[in-house]
Amino acid sequence: MILAKKKKVKVGAKARKVLKEFGAGTLKTSAGKKVTNQKQAFAIAMSEQRRAKKKHKKKK
DSSP states (O other), rough: OOOOOOOOOOOOOHHHHHHHHHHOOOOOOOTTOBBHHHHHHHHHHHHHHHHHHHHHHHOO
16 A cells, blocks of 8 residues: 655745744734634745745846
């Protein structure tokens, strides 16, 4: 039986900051509501990390 390996995700500084906000209970959605789901917080973190990476590439 072959088991699929889980894909490892590197968490950058921006994503780490967002996840800390979630842990402190200060992370909010774009609508202004408090984020209560950890998966939603992770999705926000990955989105912001992608946005930061794209912005960094434009500067070069």
